[in-house]
Amino acid sequence: MIRKTIYGLIILLCGSMGFWVGLYIVSNKFVTVPATLPQLELGVIALGALLGVLVGVISAPWIIKGGLTLTAVVDQYLVKTPTQDLIMGSLGLIFGLIIANLLGSILSTMGPVGKALWLVSTFLLGYLGLSVAVKKREEILSLFSSLPRFGKEKIVKAEAKGSQIKLLDTSVIIDGRIAELCQSGFIEGVLLVPVFVVDELRHIADSADLLKRNRGRRGLDILNAMKKSTDIKVQIYENTKGLDNIPEVDAKLVKLGQKLGAKIITNDYNLNKVAELQGVKVLNINELANAIKPVVLPGEEMTVTVVKDGKEMGQGVAYLDDGTMIVVDGGKRYIGQTISVLVTSVLQTAAGRMIFAKPKNPDKRAEAAGHVVSGVNAIG
Helix, strand or coil, X not given: CHHHHHHHHHHHHHHHHHHHHHHHHHHCCCCCCCCCCCHHHHHHHHHHXXXXXXXXXXXXXXXXXXXXXXXXXXXXXXXXXXXXXXXXXXXXXXXXXXXXXXXXXXXXXXXXXXXXXXXXXHHHXXXXXXXXXHHCHHHHHXXXXXXXXXXXXXXXXXXXXXXXCEEECHHHHHHCHHHHHHHCCCCCCEEEEEXXXXXXXXXXXXXXXXXXXXXXXXXXXXXXXXXXXXXXXEEEECCCCCCCCCCCHHHHHHHHHHHHCCEEEECCHHHHHHHHHCCCCEEEHHXXXXXXXXXXXXXXXXXXXXXXXXXXXXXXXXXXXXXXXXXXCCCHHHCCCEEEEEEEEEEEECCEEEEEEEECCCCHHHHHCXXXXXXXXXXX
């Protein structure tokens, strides 16, 4: 139906053009018509219209075919072109045409030469506006981002509604505990994932090493799950202007934290220290996990199973259900046994926690035989 309508419009347009040509010929006396036969003027006009219709009938299929081919080519090009480029190109074209129109009011006073220059300048400025806008889109967007009403930082802060912005590190995404922590409601506000962190996750997922590849894919899966969750506000932050010259991801993250005044969520001990030196606040997942573990005080009694020997002579090693290591002085001889121990000291760091203990009821015969008691050989 549409094809037939277009076909008819082309014929109608060509017939109208033929009618106008015939009328123009008669009006300007290009054809001499005897005064006794004024009907010939109508004949010339009708002949022009008829020739126009004939041209339309012959050329319409070719015009339609060419138009469809051109439309398909343009459609394929537009599909492959990023939306950002289309928008910026359109804006650049509009600005170029506006400038050309302003110049036209001056050039039109120069007669035919000025009008020719106006036509050329319209095509030239339109193309330049489109080309420059597409090539300089990053700089243009950065310029708008510096304005209070258009800046991405301002938009993000407005969405946070007073809550501080938090940047996610690669390690904390792969770790996975951040998702459960956000679901529990203990972390509020907007979680920003810089685009270079996403790129690092993708590179890890494409690694030839199986372990790294699995870790990278786990991180991408966790990030996708967090983005799909309605309870967690996760945004991919793409405005990395000024960070492209920094090669390391951790350094970029610290610099971005300084720029946005945001906190960094991580479980990387080294990043934690570097960020603190740069004045960026850090939320360490390991420190949080240590903080919420049950407090163990020296002198308390515990029941543990010694599973292996320790680094020092006579030591045994046991583990709590949460993975906390317990070093039992003189516990080597109890490997494979469940014994009661007394806590002597607790060493807690950002990397984890260690508990030192000694058996509650040490084997007196072992002591007499010169075995290790509390990590010291009784004989010497």
